[in-house]
Amino acid sequence: MFFLLRLAVIIQATWLSPLSTAESIAQVDKDSITFSSNQAETTVDIIKKLTTQHFQKQPIDDALSQNLLTQYLGLLDPTKSYFLQEDINEFQKWKFKLDDLLKSGDLSPGFFIYKRYQQRASKRLQENIALLESGFIFDLNKDESLSIDTEANKWQDSTKDSDNYWRKKTKEAYLRLKLNDKDPEEVRKLLIKRYTNLKKRIHQSDSEDVFQLYMNALTGLFDPHTSYLSPRSMKNFRISLSLSLTGIGAVLELDGEHTTIVSVIKGGPADKQGILKTGDKIVAVAQKKQDFIDVVGWRLDDVVELIRGKKNSLVRLEIVPAKGSITGANQKIEIVRDKIQLEEQAAKSEIIEVPTTVDGNNHIYKIGVIEIPTFYLDVDALHSNDPDFKSTTKDVVRLINELHTEKNVDGFILDLRNNGGGFLQEATMLTDLFIGKGPIVQVKNANNVTSRAHQSRSSIYYNGPLLVLINRLSASASEIFAGAIQDYNRGLIVGSKSYGKGTVQIQLPLKEGQIKLTESKFYRVSGESTQLLGIIPDIELPSPYDIERVGESALKNALPWDTIAPAKHSIYWSALLKNPPIDILRRSHHKRLLEDPDLVYLKEELSLIKERSSIKELSLNEKKRKMQSQEYDNNLLAIENKRRKAKKQKNYVSIEEWRSEKNASKDKNKDEDQRPLSEKDLILYEAGNIFADYLNHIFLSSEKQARAR
Template identity: 50%
Template sequence: MKLLPFAIILFFVATTTYGKTEPLVFTKAHSKTAIEIIETLSNRHYKKQTVDDNFSSRLLDGYFDALDPVKVYFLKQDITQFESGRYSFDDALENGDLSQAFAIYNLFRDRIADRLENNIVVLEGDFSFDFSLEETINLDRDTRTWMANTAEADNYWRKRMKDSLLRLVLSGKESDKARELLRKRYANQLKQLAQQDADDAIQGFINVMAGLYDPHTSYLAPRTLENFNISMSLSLEGIGAVLQLEDEFTKIVRIVPGGPADKQGVLAAEDKIIGVAQDDEAMVDVIGWRLDDVVALIRGKKDSQVRLEIMPGTSEGGDKTTTVVITRDKVKLEEQAAKSEIIELQKDDKKFRAGVITVPAFYMDFEAYRKRDPDFKSTSRDVMKLIIALKKEGVDGIVLDLRNNGGGSLYEATALTDLFIHPGPVVQIRHADQHVSREQRARQRPFYDGPLMVLINRLSASASEIFAGAIQDYGRGLVVGTTSFGKGTVQVLAPLKQGRLKLTESKFYRVSGQSTQHRGVIPDISFPSYFNADEVGESSQDNALPWDSIRAVKHREYEDFSPLLLDLKTQHQQRIESNPDWRFMLDEIALITEQRALKEFTLNKNSRELTKEEREIKWLAIENKRRETRGEAPFESTEAVEAFRKQQKEDEQTPDPILRETVNLLFDYTSASATSLETRVVKKSLFES
């Protein structure tokens, strides 16, 4: 799934004024910036590539694709007219000539303006959409081609407006209000179009060029840099979510641990924000808005409320939306802190107690550290304290839960690993000049040497993957869950005369020599995932750097788990077959996968309503199947299910079959392994050349 070049953490206010769009013109400053960025990328980026005719061709295709990813504005003849410049972008860029880029951008603005104005005329007129016709619309962007002529484009947009109106009506809007809302949506997009300036054009184009190196490389123009700095310092209040623009939608990529959205508990990755409202004010439709303008609406004063209209990521039909109320706040360090709990299992006549430590992020209070505060907070220090407490409680093993942990401090990933292994390397870093550094090392004897499991999922990234990979390579514990995100690169901010360039400068490698990039960490025992690996994770990104490997470094192997894995997997399979929560999870994932695969939608109102009803019946059936297995009374409606789940979240009683099964596996492992809490034998040393 192609996404626009970078994400923003939600802590960004813009007003819109409508005006006639005039052609944008690049300046000498823009030319100098383009030349400076080309030189910086060539000299400093990890990926070495020549700015040549092939690069030029990819840039032209990439630029059209980034501007019009769904292929609904440009016509085939528009693309053809720029073919003569396909292999000249490289020479023009090196000379600071942005004329072709701006010509494409200006044509794009004209095409959008023409289309939006036409749509508004249709909606303001007496044109009647016939919802009794048996026709469909295909929304599969991967199979779309550039439209041949205006007639084809007009027919597509007629269908698209019908689809948009149907979605609004089926989500609860009255027909007249739905029509007016859609008209306002197009009018707002026109106003946003009029606001765009040459700085927007140059940033968009350069980000496409930078994205040819890798998806984490991007240009931060001065205005964007200011917002980036605000988000990094968390100095302004928002909801605590990472957003990305996908086609015309603002999509949630990740929920920031400890933030308002995380505490509220309803928003999830893949959800789309389609409306924003302040307190009790009217909902503002934000479909088709620029990302930074959506962020500006969401950001506000601390303790004020923002209402978000959400299209759940579990529904591709878009016929169902929900409104979420969140109180704005800062993401406080203490709310990102590691936490622990004890989960008890009764196995025949034996009670097993597992200490579960949840690590939402790899954090460190750098300010307190610089002030030499002896009690400064950090992931490793907090986990150490939790382990001390769990030891006093006499736990039989520990689970480290790194699900949804998007990373953070490399130092803390190393320090956390240091709690579980003897002195030795934790991660290798290969830089753009191919030099490999191994300074990130464990330096003390292990603080905890008992049974250990690490739980990961698709949103476990970066520092999480370094820790999980080290534990796996050392044979120090089992890694379970789903394959991690696969972000194994390091970015730096390079200064420019105008703004900054965020570029990838180095790459992580495990002590085994394998990269975490692209492939991620593959668990020893795999669990099902709600996330589609084709849409979430490094491997889903265009131009992601590939997986590779380098020489392994000498490291201990604490235990060879391979003789145990077959028995552990067998016990796991037997257990989940009779677990109603696990079966429900599989049924839910299957239904979500089925719905996400839908790309062809009927535009017949009765058929669409029937499809929606059938979908709700399926959701109700899988929930009642679980309740029947438990001996509980079935629900009569999906509304009753939603009310029950909301109450579960408020009471913090939502079932977590993944965590529960991880604890069961920890018990199986401790029962099968000769390893105990008191002794840990280092079996051998390993060195691979």
């Protein structure tokens, strides 16, 4: 299956040691990195395209120059732990000059700053290696801590301060590995190997790497989706989209020195395996039964190369789970590589039965659930006039026919959770099935010209009860569909606030490489942008995603939310219900949040995870760290046993017993999972309850109207 690469900073974060200003340039390698005339010409071309074609008309002036310096230093040293304050002071000489230099193609400040970074990294890594090789004993009984609050961190003032900071950082790495049941001598050897590899890699960076980093510091000031792709990155990106490649089926990005899971591709090996989640960090990779290779600090493309492999081959990952990743134990998982098939990402259906009480009588609703992982279209088959070409809309039509006509379901839930978008044409055509004729989305370009070309042109295909389920990873085309359904009042939108990606990018050629540039924004028919705020559900469900860390609003320099004139459109629910009882549905949902054991557990678990992730500093005392980890496990076990007690189930006597049973259930094939829906997919289960309440109201309203007649 193919492996998606997320564009990220090419230069990995590495550990740096203070050098005096006088030592700086004298220690540059003989093969010192310099920029080329082609890169200078490319820079001028990038400036021209940014200022004339980007949606946000931002001048290249002194204000941008100041922000560029800050942005570039932040990309090189996001934790403010590498450069000294004296370096930052020295770099201020370019504070208001970078704009003019870039316009003329002069890249010397960007390369100068990178060389300083390279020097400090090399020296620091060597000092760390020497410290570990000397047999230095870390005092794990000492009561001290390491700040991990990158926003609050400041540049180190002196060599002494920097040395103390890095002693703590190395000690924390040592302690974390030791707490994951590694032998102290094995830990020492592993860290020496890690730092040796980092030192080697820092000197493998070339002019193309530095240029891409500097240009992305610039493009990132316009918005987070505008970026420069070097020739090497373009090649990797094309490879990553090839169906001939196999891997685990996940989107990765480089977050500091860690390779992090952005999302898991539906239907892929990692999704089927069921353990890997958004936010997990990959710290080591192994082939089959070979030894693990530590990948902390590696370049993203090098980590991908390790994970990518032949179909049906085994890759093992050591991860730091996103849940409880601060002090919790690492986890080792096995995934069999495979190719992704279009069929595996195709829309799928199931029927869930929801018991309820209608007018004092027990009743069971049959609800058709259609899961849409992405908005897909087999373009090649379409262009070759193949009548059997695959598309989201065609598949959904078939599933509606099967469930509504043949199985007589009472209504439909369209599940768009984790749907990151896809073909806009498919989102438009899918909306067409449910709203009839009318506008679906508006697009405004950089010249303030608004287009309403994306229209629904057919009569309603299905006009019965409808609920759309979204979450924080529902983005782009998903937001266009959900926004139209909400604006037309065609159905209920339930879940958590969506991603908020409401911009359109184009790729333009350059002298060297390409620029991906934001040229337009999406707007709902109501006139509201989907950008930044996303789609706010009618009824909000608990979400495992921290809105401050996941989504467009968590990205630097995201374009703002705004509005334009609304497009004329219909306002209706369905032929069955004109006035949806939103307040009634919300009250019923909130009652279940307080009383349903599974929902209570979910809320308490998410609260515990949020509290844990808000930790700003780590204790470097081994006993305290063990106590913190044990306390977290005990709290999790307590709320799990509270849930089991409410459901009249036997309590777990230990965290080990609970984990053993959980791991055993994860090893089962998802299709063979016999657990109740409330445990397999609590969010879908609650969406079913909300939909049942909605259907009750329809039934009672219809009965009332019938009696009136």
